[in-house]
Amino acid sequence: GLCQQAAFMLSAARVDQCPVDDGLEVAFAGRSNAGKSSALNTLTHANLARTSKTPGRTQLLNFFRLDDRCRLVDLPGYGYAKVPIPLKQHWQHHLEAYLGSRRSLAGVVLLMDIRHPLTDFDRMMLDWADASGMPMHILLTKADKLAFGAAKNALLKVRREIHKGWGEGMSIQLFSAPKRQGVEEAHDVLARWLGL
Ligand code: GDP
Numbered sequence: 663g664l665c666q667q668a669a670f671m672l673s674a675a676r677v678d679q680c681p682v683d684d685g686l687e688v689a690f691a692g693r694s695n696a697g698k699s700s701a702l703n704t705l706t707h708a709n710l711a712r713t714s715k716t717p718g719r720t721q722l723l724n725f726f727r728l729d730d731r732c733r734l735v736d737l738p739g740y741g742y743a744k745v746p747i748p749l750k751q752h753w754q755h756h757l758e759a760y761l762g763s764r765r766s767l768a769g770v771v772l773l774m775d776i777r778h779p780l781t782d783f784d785r786m787m788l789d790w791a792d793a794s795g796m797p798m799h800i801l802l803t804k805a806d807k808l809a810f811g812a813a814k815n816a817l818l819k820v821r822r823e824i825h826k827g828w829g830e831g832m833s834i835q836l837f838s839a840p841k842r843q844g845v846e847e848a849h850d851v852l853a854r855w856l857g858l
Pocket of ligand 1: 694697699700739803804806807
């Protein structure tokens with residue numbers, strides 16, 4: 663199935679270290695601890711992204727190869743409490759350079775903890791996607807932390823807020839790594855963006 667052959671390619675500390683900018687890739691973004699590593703592992707059936715990370719590692723863009731043409735990209739998690747300000751500026755500079763220049767970028771998956779949605783970082787990413795016309799799909803992660811009805815309500819509330827603030831173009835779903843909830847829905851989006 664989709665993503666099953668995913669394999670680590672390389673880590674890039676700067677945009678000029680990224681793989682050749684052809685084919686298509688989908689990037690995963692989110693505040694630190696939003697569940698990005700867990701989601702990547704769940705969606706690829708692989709231990710691609712280590713769930714325990716060090717501040718140093720979070721400064722890297724990690725590329726995973728799906729096939730000759732397609733890649734997934736783990737963008738550095740934002741907001742790591744232990745990262746000093748100069749590192750944060752470094753991070754922002756390279757993230758902006760990547761997002762602003764990458765021609766093969768077909769879409770961005772934004773992960774938000776269902777209990778803490780729409781952080782400043784999330785709003786910045788939504789503004790950027792809106793302004794640049796980049797397709798964006800949102801995973802409300804850790805949906806298993808809420809009861810079914812509460813998770814549904816949170817989904818409706820955040821979806822309404824996003825459609826009001828950033829237009830109808832952005833899609834949003836519930837996701838849980840341990841329950842494997844929302845895997846098929848997320849795969850459908852990746853397949854569409856990557857032409858798989
Ligand atoms: P990252 O910093 O965004 O890569 O976040 P991680 O994937 O490392 O997850 C941060 C913490 O949240 C870890 O303790 C995970 O086990 C936990 N976590 C991640 N996804 C889920 C989820 O869907 N459900 C639950 N209950 N916990 C999760």
